Amino acid sequence: MSLITENLVVLNLDTDDHHAATRVLGQALAKEGRVTDLDGFLADVRKREEQMPTGLPGGIGIPHARSAHVTEPSLVFGRSTNGIDWGAEDGPATLIFLIAAPEGGGDDHLKILAALARRLMRAEFRESLLNAPDATSVVEIVTREVVTP
Amino acid sequence: MKLVAVTSCPTGIAHTYMAAEGLEQAAAAADHTIDVETQGSAGFEALSPEIIAAADAVIFAADVPVRERGRFAGKPLVEAGVKKAISDGPGLIAQAVAAAERAAANPAAAGAGQPPAAGGGLSTKVDEQASKGARVRQWLMTGVSYMIPFVAAGGILIALGFMLAQLAGGKDGAIVVTKLYSLTGPPDPNPTNIVNIVADFNPADGMHWAALLFLVGAASFSFLVPILSGFIAFAIADRPGLAPGIVGGFIASTIGAGFLGGIATGFIGGFVALYISRWKVPKGVRGIMPVVVTPLLSVFVTGALLIVVLGRPLKALSDGLTSWLNGLTGSNLILLGVILGLMMAFDLGGPVNKVAYTFATAGLAAATTASGGTSLKVMAVVMAAGMTPPLGLALATTIRRRLFSEPERENGQAAWLLGASFITEGAIPFAAADPLRVIPSCMLGSAVTGGLVMLFGNTLRAPHGGIWVTPLIGSPLLYILAILIGTVITAAAVIGLKAAGPGPVKTELDTAEAATV
Numbered sequence: 001m002s003l004i005t006e007n008l009v010v011l012n013l014d015t016d017d018h019h020a021a022t023r024v025l026g027q028a029l030a031k032e033g034r035v036t037d038l039d040g041f042l043a044d045v046r047k048r049e050e051q052m053p054t055g056l057p058g059g060i061g062i063p064h065a066r067s068a069h070v071t072e073p074s075l076v077f078g079r080s081t082n083g084i085d086w087g088a089e090d091g092p093a094t095l096i097f098l099i100a101a102p103e104g105g106g107d108d109h110l111k112i113l114a115a116l117a118r119r120l121m122r123a124e125f126r127e128s129l130l131n132a133p134d135a136t137s138v139v140e141i142v143t144r145e146v147v148t149p
Numbered sequence: 150m151k152l153v154a155v156t157s158c159p160t161g162i163a164h165t166y167m168a169a170e171g172l173e174q175a176a177a178a179a180d181h182t183i184d185v186e187t188q189g190s191a192g193f194e195a196l197s198p199e200i201i202a203a204a205d206a207v208i209f210a211a212d213v214p215v216r217e218r219g220r221f222a223g224k225p226l227v228e229a230g231v232k233k234a235i236s237d238g239p240g241l242i243a244q245a246v247a248a249a250e251r252a253a254a255n256p257a258a259a260g261a262g263q264p265p266a267a268g269g270g271l272s273t274k275v276d277e278q279a280s281k282g283a284r285v286r287q288w289l290m291t292g293v294s295y296m297i298p299f300v301a302a303g304g305i306l307i308a309l310g311f312m313l314a315q316l317a318g319g320k321d322g323a324i325v326v327t328k329l330y331s332l333t334g335p336p337d338p339n340p341t342n343i344v345n346i347v348a349d350f351n352p353a354d355g356m357h358w359a360a361l362l363f364l365v366g367a368a369s370f371s372f373l374v375p376i377l378s379g380f381i382a383f384a385i386a387d388r389p390g391l392a393p394g395i396v397g398g399f400i401a402s403t404i405g406a407g408f409l410g411g412i413a414t415g416f417i418g419g420f421v422a423l424y425i426s427r428w429k430v431p432k433g434v435r436g437i438m439p440v441v442v443t444p445l446l447s448v449f450v451t452g453a454l455l456i457v458v459l460g461r462p463l464k465a466l467s468d469g470l471t472s473w474l475n476g477l478t479g480s481n482l483i484l485l486g487v488i489l490g491l492m493m494a495f496d497l498g499g500p501v502n503k504v505a506y507t508f509a510t511a512g513l514a515a516a517t518t519a520s521g522g523t524s525l526k527v528m529a530v531v532m533a534a535g536m537t538p539p540l541g542l543a544l545a546t547t548i549r550r551r552l553f554s555e556p557e558r559e560n561g562q563a564a565w566l567l568g569a570s571f572i573t574e575g576a577i578p579f580a581a582a583d584p585l586r587v588i589p590s591c592m593l594g595s596a597v598t599g600g601l602v603m604l605f606g607n608t609l610r611a612p613h614g615g616i617w618v619t620p621l622i623g624s625p626l627l628y629i630l631a632i633l634i635g636t637v638i639t640a641a642a643v644i645g646l647k648a649a650g651p652g653p654v655k656t657e658l659d660t661a662e663a664a665t666v
Contacts, residue, residue, distance in 0.1 A: 048160055057236045064163050101162050114189060117166035
């Protein structure tokens with residue numbers, strides 16, 4: 001199964017706060033059957049977020065959790081035009097990556113997530129996602145950069 | 150400049166790797182080389198000791214404690230949260246370069262008095278992301294794995310000493326060897342002619358060789374509880390845990406608190422040291438924290454807590470149990486056998502075991518003057534019940550290997566000889582690693598054996614020695630039958646309980662150690 005599909009891309013993610021945004025992204029996972037208990041999963045994400053906000057410089061938010069309610073490693077991509085406050089010092093986040101990993105996930109899956117995390121640090125990668133015209137090209141970019149190498 | 154870094158974060162799937170990427174980009178931009186160890190949930194590939202040795206400075210970008218940080222001891226170090234490496238990689242690299250330059254200019258101040266660890270340093274099996282229960286088992290297992298060489302060396306030396314003493318000294322040899330030879334003294338006056346084996350070792354005398362084996366083995370055994378305790382604390386608190394753990398364990402051993410006392414001091418020492426080493430202190434004091442303040446306070450607090458809080462209840466427990474046992478002597482002998490069996494296996498050399506053993510040996514001493522049939526039976530019960538725990542566990546590790554970790558399986562092989570020689574301590578590594586399942590199994594087997602020995606009416610005129618003092622046992626065949634039955638029961642109980650619950654602790658340590666040797 002793939003890390004991300006077109007149904008896991010939300011290009012007009014415009015909500016008031018990051019909890020609401022996370023819920024919208026989480027719902028996509030639940031709809032695809034990748035999360036069995038949406039509220040349980042969101043609680044796990046929230047617990048991680050409370051340890052320290054996951055907003056990062058450059059307009060990025062990476063809510064994430066390893067959770068028993070996740071069936072396979074997944075990425076939901078959200079893009080916000082106005083930005084959502086994710087706790088980063090330099091302002092709101094426009095690119096949101098919800099990363100969901102199963103509790104006891106195998107090494108291979110975790111390596112894909114590690115590769116994704118490394119790509120997030122590259123300006124070209126962020127730039128291309130910011131400018132992607134549609135969901136299909138988002139999936140294509142992520143798959144090309146993270147899954148295939 | 151050559152740098153190394155460790156990155157880690159609570160979840161271990163995102164920040165760890167972003168931080169690694171951030172540092173690598175920043176290092177490349179500034180023309181430095183960097184090797185990053187990502188301690189994430191995909192496990193971690195430890196940096197090779199050569200790479201660490203060659204590094205000019207170390208960066209920890211971590212929100213959870215860096216695993217096996219002893220490997221980096223003595224290197225100029227920059228510590229920061231994981232986010233710092235993501236948001237400001239170049240800044241951290243610049244700090245590390247500055248630290249390396251400072252250390253090069255002033256080598257004496259580098260590393261704040263920490264000696265560099267040899268060969269990658271000591272390692273623990275602790276996975277910071279594991280659940281609480283799993284971490285407790287990993288702490289225990291770390292202590293156990295460092296204790297096992299002391300058990301094996303000491304136990305086998307003592308057993309060999311007994312064997313040789315029987316050959317060289319006749320049927321009382323195994324008794325004589327523990328009484329008449331010493332590394333100090335002799336006392337003045339010296340009515341029993343105690344020989345100082347240091348001053349008067351005679352290579353032609355078999356008993357001297359037996360005593361040599363016994364005394365070295367006994368010295369190794371005296372480290373069981375201190376090492377167990379010290380390395381439980383080490384697993385909890387890293388290097389600062391060792392001193393309070395070892396000293397606490399030594400005191401536990403001295404006041405007769407046994408290995409359960411040692412587990413307690415391991416936890417107390419570990420958490421006290423961890424707590425103190427996390428204090429935020431002014432810069433001026435920071436340098437003397439690891440060398441003076443942390444050891445001083447943690448050692449004192451651990452030792453004092455043990456003596457003041459645990460010492461008196463332990464004494465009361467021993468006194469209470471002793472008088473209770475004395476009251477039981479006139480009643481049902483089989484019941485007494487069962488109770489003594491339970492006590493022998495309860496803490497395997499700890500206070501409860503000691504009460505039963507002392508009860509038996511005191512009776513034995515009295516029996517030489519009076520006609521003490523019961524006392525000889527009590528001694529027989531106590532020895533048999535002390536033999537079944539290591540034998541039962543040896544049997545269990547032989548027939549169901551998968552239920553045990555690698556160090557336990559190795560200890561299982563030594564446990565055959567230790568059990569046969571009435572060295573109950575052979576079971577301690579198993580009991581310390583998994584007390585809730587191993588101790589009840591040992592108690593069950595020992596209780597049955599104790600009852601059977603009373604039923605068969607076996608007697609014993611030696612306070613120790615195991616199968617090596619067979620000539621001093623009344624009806625030895627029935628005696629061995631009783632021991633075999635208890636052994637099988639203990640093994641069956643352990644296998645049943647272990648098969649039902651979580652498996653052995655992952656022995657990540659073993660591979661880590663193999664890699665550094």
